[in-house]
Amino acid sequence: MTSSINHSMNSKVWAMLILLSILWGGSFFFVGVVVNDLPPLTIVTLRVGIAAFTLWGIAMMLGLRPPKSLKIWGAFLGMGLLNNVIPFALIVWGQTQIASGLASILNAATPIFTVVVAGIFLPDERPTPLKLFGVALGFVGVVVMIGVPALGGEGSLLAQLAIVAATVSYAFAGVYGRRFKSLGINPVVTAAGQVTASTLILLPITLFVDGAIDTDKTNMSTWIAIVGLAVASTALAYILYFKILELAGATNVLLVTLLVPVSATLLGSLFLNESLEVIHILGMALIAFGLSAIDGRLWHRLKSVFA
Secondary structure: OOOOOOOOOOHHHHHHHHHHHHHHHHHHHHHHHHOOOOOHHHHHHHHHHHHHHHHHHHHHHOOOOOOOOHHHHHHHHHHHHHHHHHHHHHHHHHOOOOOHHHHHHHHOOHHHHHHHHHHHHOHHHOOOHHHHHHHHHHHHHHHHHHOOHHHHOOOOHHHHHHHHHHHHHHHHHHHHOOHHHHOOOOHHHHHHHHHHHHHHHHHHHHHHHOOOOOHHHOOHHHHHHHHHHHHHHHHHHHHHHHHHHHHHOHHHHOOHHHHHHHHHHHHHHHHOOOOOOHHHHHHHHHHHHHHHHHHOHHHHHHHHHHO
16 A cells, blocks of 8 residues: 655755756766776665665664564665666666766666556556656757767667666655555665665675675775765665655656766766867756646746647
8 A cells, every 4th residue: 555645846855856867977977987896786785785885874873773574674684675786777887888978878768667666566656747748858858968869879789688687676665665655664764675685685686696806906096985885876876765755655766777878977977078069968858848837837827828
Protein backbone atom coordinates (compact mmCIF):
# COMPACT_ATOMS: atom_id res chain seq x y z
CA MET A 1 0.00 0.00 0.00
CA THR A 2 1.13 3.55 -0.66
CA SER A 3 -0.05 6.85 0.69
CA SER A 4 -1.09 9.79 -1.47
CA ILE A 5 1.35 12.48 -2.59
CA ASN A 6 1.22 16.00 -3.98
CA HIS A 7 1.45 16.00 -7.77
CA SER A 8 2.41 19.69 -8.06
CA MET A 9 5.81 20.42 -6.53
CA ASN A 10 6.29 23.57 -4.46
CA SER A 11 9.41 25.73 -4.56
CA LYS A 12 11.07 23.73 -1.75
CA VAL A 13 10.69 20.45 -3.65
CA TRP A 14 11.93 22.03 -6.89
CA ALA A 15 14.99 23.36 -5.02
CA MET A 16 15.69 19.86 -3.65
CA LEU A 17 15.27 18.41 -7.15
CA ILE A 18 17.78 20.88 -8.61
CA LEU A 19 20.29 20.13 -5.82
CA LEU A 20 19.80 16.40 -6.42
CA SER A 21 20.52 16.91 -10.12
CA ILE A 22 23.80 18.63 -9.24
CA LEU A 23 24.84 15.79 -6.92
CA TRP A 24 23.89 13.10 -9.44
CA GLY A 25 25.38 15.07 -12.32
CA GLY A 26 28.72 14.75 -10.56
CA SER A 27 28.44 10.96 -10.54
CA PHE A 28 29.15 10.72 -14.30
CA PHE A 29 32.33 12.74 -13.76
CA PHE A 30 33.44 10.66 -10.77
CA VAL A 31 32.76 7.37 -12.59
CA GLY A 32 34.69 8.67 -15.60
CA VAL A 33 37.72 9.23 -13.32
CA VAL A 34 37.70 5.86 -11.57
CA VAL A 35 36.53 3.55 -14.35
CA ASN A 36 40.03 3.27 -15.82
CA ASP A 37 41.61 2.20 -12.52
CA LEU A 38 39.01 -0.04 -10.89
CA PRO A 39 36.65 -2.76 -12.20
CA PRO A 40 32.90 -1.96 -12.29
CA LEU A 41 31.76 -4.16 -9.39
CA THR A 42 34.51 -2.81 -7.14
CA ILE A 43 33.47 0.77 -7.93
CA VAL A 44 29.82 0.06 -7.14
CA THR A 45 30.66 -1.77 -3.90
CA LEU A 46 32.93 1.02 -2.67
CA ARG A 47 30.26 3.55 -3.62
CA VAL A 48 27.46 1.98 -1.59
CA GLY A 49 29.74 0.77 1.24
CA ILE A 50 31.24 4.20 1.99
CA ALA A 51 27.79 5.77 1.54
CA ALA A 52 26.36 3.34 4.12
CA PHE A 53 28.95 4.34 6.75
CA THR A 54 28.32 8.02 5.97
CA LEU A 55 24.55 7.74 6.21
CA TRP A 56 24.50 5.75 9.45
CA GLY A 57 26.86 8.36 10.91
CA ILE A 58 24.39 11.09 9.93
CA ALA A 59 21.50 9.02 11.31
CA MET A 60 23.23 8.55 14.66
CA MET A 61 23.94 12.28 14.92
CA LEU A 62 20.23 12.92 14.34
CA GLY A 63 19.29 10.42 17.05
CA LEU A 64 17.93 7.88 14.55
CA ARG A 65 18.48 4.14 14.98
CA PRO A 66 18.37 1.20 12.55
CA PRO A 67 14.95 -0.50 12.40
CA LYS A 68 14.63 -3.98 13.92
CA SER A 69 11.74 -5.21 11.75
CA LEU A 70 12.59 -7.95 9.24
CA LYS A 71 9.79 -6.62 7.02
CA ILE A 72 11.51 -3.24 6.79
CA TRP A 73 14.92 -4.79 6.09
CA GLY A 74 13.29 -6.92 3.40
CA ALA A 75 11.99 -3.69 1.84
CA PHE A 76 15.51 -2.20 2.06
CA LEU A 77 16.82 -5.29 0.26
CA GLY A 78 14.33 -4.90 -2.59
CA MET A 79 15.04 -1.18 -2.87
CA GLY A 80 18.78 -1.78 -2.82
CA LEU A 81 18.54 -4.24 -5.69
CA LEU A 82 16.34 -2.00 -7.84
CA ASN A 83 17.91 1.36 -7.00
CA ASN A 84 21.58 0.49 -6.47
CA VAL A 85 22.87 -2.97 -7.32
CA ILE A 86 21.26 -3.46 -10.73
CA PRO A 87 21.40 0.11 -12.18
CA PHE A 88 24.81 1.07 -10.72
CA ALA A 89 26.46 -2.08 -12.08
CA LEU A 90 24.84 -1.64 -15.51
CA ILE A 91 25.72 2.07 -15.77
CA VAL A 92 29.32 1.67 -14.64
CA TRP A 93 29.84 -1.24 -17.03
CA GLY A 94 28.09 0.68 -19.81
CA GLN A 95 30.40 3.66 -19.30
CA THR A 96 33.39 1.42 -19.97
CA GLN A 97 32.02 0.96 -23.49
CA ILE A 98 30.26 4.22 -24.44
CA ALA A 99 30.82 7.97 -23.99
CA SER A 100 29.35 9.78 -20.98
CA GLY A 101 27.28 12.05 -23.28
CA LEU A 102 25.41 9.10 -24.74
CA ALA A 103 25.07 7.58 -21.26
CA SER A 104 23.48 10.85 -20.06
CA ILE A 105 20.96 10.85 -22.92
CA LEU A 106 19.99 7.23 -22.30
CA ASN A 107 19.74 7.90 -18.56
CA ALA A 108 17.42 10.84 -19.27
CA ALA A 109 14.85 8.35 -20.58
CA THR A 110 14.12 7.37 -16.95
CA PRO A 111 11.03 9.63 -16.56
CA ILE A 112 9.50 8.09 -19.69
CA PHE A 113 9.67 4.59 -18.18
CA THR A 114 8.62 5.94 -14.79
CA VAL A 115 5.46 7.52 -16.20
CA VAL A 116 4.54 4.12 -17.69
CA VAL A 117 5.45 1.99 -14.64
CA ALA A 118 3.91 4.40 -12.11
CA GLY A 119 0.80 4.68 -14.27
CA ILE A 120 0.37 0.92 -14.13
CA PHE A 121 1.13 0.29 -10.46
CA LEU A 122 0.22 3.54 -8.65
CA PRO A 123 -3.43 4.67 -8.96
CA ASP A 124 -2.58 8.21 -7.80
CA GLU A 125 0.15 8.67 -10.43
CA ARG A 126 -1.81 8.06 -13.62
CA PRO A 127 -0.18 9.97 -16.49
CA THR A 128 -2.03 12.94 -17.97
CA PRO A 129 -1.61 14.06 -21.59
CA LEU A 130 0.13 17.22 -20.36
CA LYS A 131 2.62 15.20 -18.28
CA LEU A 132 3.36 12.85 -21.20
CA PHE A 133 3.93 15.86 -23.44
CA GLY A 134 6.24 17.42 -20.86
CA VAL A 135 8.35 14.27 -20.46
CA ALA A 136 8.72 13.88 -24.23
CA LEU A 137 9.65 17.56 -24.65
CA GLY A 138 12.16 17.37 -21.83
CA PHE A 139 13.82 14.33 -23.39
CA VAL A 140 14.05 16.16 -26.74
CA GLY A 141 15.72 19.02 -24.86
CA VAL A 142 18.35 16.64 -23.44
CA VAL A 143 19.11 15.28 -26.91
CA VAL A 144 19.36 18.80 -28.37
CA MET A 145 21.60 20.02 -25.55
CA ILE A 146 24.05 17.12 -25.55
CA GLY A 147 23.98 16.80 -29.32
CA VAL A 148 22.17 14.61 -31.81
CA PRO A 149 25.47 13.01 -32.97
CA ALA A 150 25.83 11.47 -29.51
CA LEU A 151 22.83 9.28 -30.31
CA GLY A 152 24.98 7.43 -32.79
CA GLY A 153 27.41 6.84 -29.99
CA GLU A 154 30.63 4.93 -29.89
CA GLY A 155 30.60 1.52 -28.38
CA SER A 156 28.50 -1.59 -28.39
CA LEU A 157 24.73 -1.85 -28.64
CA LEU A 158 24.87 -4.11 -25.59
CA ALA A 159 26.37 -1.29 -23.50
CA GLN A 160 23.61 1.08 -24.64
CA LEU A 161 20.96 -1.51 -23.76
CA ALA A 162 22.59 -1.87 -20.33
CA ILE A 163 22.04 1.85 -19.63
CA VAL A 164 18.43 1.57 -20.82
CA ALA A 165 17.90 -1.45 -18.54
CA ALA A 166 19.28 0.63 -15.67
CA THR A 167 16.68 3.35 -16.34
CA VAL A 168 13.90 0.74 -16.26
CA SER A 169 15.25 -0.50 -12.91
CA TYR A 170 15.22 3.09 -11.60
CA ALA A 171 11.59 3.41 -12.71
CA PHE A 172 10.56 0.32 -10.74
CA ALA A 173 12.64 1.52 -7.77
CA GLY A 174 10.74 4.81 -7.70
CA VAL A 175 7.44 2.94 -7.58
CA TYR A 176 8.71 0.42 -5.02
CA GLY A 177 10.10 3.18 -2.79
CA ARG A 178 6.69 4.78 -2.29
CA ARG A 179 6.05 2.17 0.44
CA PHE A 180 8.54 3.76 2.84
CA LYS A 181 6.30 6.75 3.45
CA SER A 182 3.46 4.53 4.65
CA LEU A 183 5.94 2.62 6.84
CA GLY A 184 6.82 5.89 8.56
CA ILE A 185 10.58 5.62 8.04
CA ASN A 186 12.78 8.71 8.08
CA PRO A 187 14.38 9.39 4.64
CA VAL A 188 17.88 9.28 6.18
CA VAL A 189 17.22 5.80 7.59
CA THR A 190 15.69 4.67 4.30
CA ALA A 191 18.73 5.88 2.38
CA ALA A 192 21.09 4.21 4.87
CA GLY A 193 19.12 0.98 4.85
CA GLN A 194 19.05 0.58 1.09
CA VAL A 195 22.79 1.19 0.59
CA THR A 196 23.58 -1.14 3.52
CA ALA A 197 21.49 -3.88 1.95
CA SER A 198 23.20 -3.21 -1.38
CA THR A 199 26.64 -3.51 0.24
CA LEU A 200 25.75 -6.85 1.84
CA ILE A 201 24.63 -8.17 -1.57
CA LEU A 202 27.60 -6.84 -3.51
CA LEU A 203 30.55 -7.44 -1.18
CA PRO A 204 30.84 -11.26 -1.52
CA ILE A 205 30.12 -11.10 -5.27
CA THR A 206 32.77 -8.42 -5.80
CA LEU A 207 35.42 -10.25 -3.78
CA PHE A 208 34.73 -13.41 -5.79
CA VAL A 209 34.71 -11.72 -9.23
CA ASP A 210 37.22 -8.85 -8.83
CA GLY A 211 39.27 -9.93 -5.84
CA ALA A 212 40.95 -7.50 -3.45
CA ILE A 213 41.88 -3.97 -4.55
CA ASP A 214 45.50 -3.50 -5.62
CA THR A 215 46.17 -0.30 -3.66
CA ASP A 216 49.66 0.08 -5.17
CA LYS A 217 48.10 0.62 -8.62
CA THR A 218 45.32 2.92 -7.43
CA ASN A 219 46.27 6.60 -7.40
CA MET A 220 45.05 9.33 -5.06
CA SER A 221 42.78 10.99 -7.63
CA THR A 222 40.87 7.71 -7.92
CA TRP A 223 40.30 7.55 -4.16
CA ILE A 224 39.19 11.19 -4.04
CA ALA A 225 36.69 10.49 -6.85
CA ILE A 226 35.42 7.38 -5.03
CA VAL A 227 34.80 9.42 -1.87
CA GLY A 228 33.02 12.11 -3.90
CA LEU A 229 30.93 9.45 -5.64
CA ALA A 230 29.99 7.80 -2.34
CA VAL A 231 29.44 10.80 -0.07
CA ALA A 232 28.05 13.48 -2.40
CA SER A 233 26.53 11.55 -5.32
CA THR A 234 25.17 8.69 -3.20
CA ALA A 235 24.78 9.40 0.55
CA LEU A 236 23.61 13.02 0.40
CA ALA A 237 21.82 12.47 -2.91
CA TYR A 238 19.70 9.62 -1.55
CA ILE A 239 18.58 11.63 1.47
CA LEU A 240 17.16 14.15 -1.00
CA TYR A 241 15.82 11.40 -3.28
CA PHE A 242 13.74 9.73 -0.55
CA LYS A 243 12.51 13.06 0.79
CA ILE A 244 11.29 14.12 -2.66
CA LEU A 245 9.82 10.64 -3.24
CA GLU A 246 7.91 10.98 0.04
CA LEU A 247 6.59 14.45 -0.85
CA ALA A 248 6.03 14.32 -4.60
CA GLY A 249 5.99 10.69 -5.79
CA ALA A 250 7.92 8.45 -8.17
CA THR A 251 7.23 10.30 -11.42
CA ASN A 252 8.31 13.67 -10.05
CA VAL A 253 11.49 12.54 -8.26
CA LEU A 254 12.84 10.88 -11.40
CA LEU A 255 12.43 14.09 -13.37
CA VAL A 256 15.89 14.73 -11.93
CA THR A 257 17.39 12.75 -14.82
CA LEU A 258 16.23 15.49 -17.19
CA LEU A 259 18.02 18.06 -15.04
CA VAL A 260 21.27 16.11 -14.60
CA PRO A 261 22.66 17.02 -18.09
CA VAL A 262 21.74 20.67 -17.43
CA SER A 263 23.65 20.64 -14.15
CA ALA A 264 26.63 18.87 -15.71
CA THR A 265 26.78 21.40 -18.57
CA LEU A 266 26.50 24.44 -16.30
CA LEU A 267 29.09 23.05 -13.85
CA GLY A 268 31.45 22.37 -16.74
CA SER A 269 31.11 25.94 -18.01
CA LEU A 270 31.58 27.43 -14.54
CA PHE A 271 34.46 25.32 -13.20
CA LEU A 272 36.09 23.54 -16.15
CA ASN A 273 36.12 26.41 -18.67
CA GLU A 274 33.91 24.44 -21.05
CA SER A 275 32.03 26.53 -23.60
CA LEU A 276 28.32 27.19 -23.16
CA GLU A 277 26.89 27.34 -26.68
CA VAL A 278 23.56 28.46 -28.11
CA ILE A 279 22.48 24.84 -28.63
CA HIS A 280 22.94 24.23 -24.89
CA ILE A 281 20.70 27.20 -24.08
CA LEU A 282 18.07 25.93 -26.53
CA GLY A 283 18.17 22.45 -25.00
CA MET A 284 17.82 23.88 -21.49
CA ALA A 285 14.87 25.99 -22.61
CA LEU A 286 13.13 22.90 -24.01
CA ILE A 287 13.78 21.02 -20.77
CA ALA A 288 12.42 23.94 -18.72
CA PHE A 289 9.35 24.09 -20.98
CA GLY A 290 8.82 20.34 -20.57
CA LEU A 291 9.21 20.51 -16.78
CA SER A 292 6.67 23.33 -16.60
CA ALA A 293 4.20 21.12 -18.48
CA ILE A 294 4.84 18.22 -16.10
CA ASP A 295 4.34 20.48 -13.08
CA GLY A 296 1.18 21.82 -14.73
CA ARG A 297 0.46 24.86 -12.55
CA LEU A 298 1.56 27.52 -15.05
CA TRP A 299 -0.30 25.78 -17.88
CA HIS A 300 -3.52 25.54 -15.87
CA ARG A 301 -3.27 29.25 -14.98
CA LEU A 302 -2.81 30.17 -18.63
CA LYS A 303 -5.76 27.98 -19.56
CA SER A 304 -7.96 29.74 -17.01
CA VAL A 305 -6.84 33.16 -18.26
CA PHE A 306 -7.60 32.44 -21.91
CA ALA A 307 -10.67 30.28 -21.33
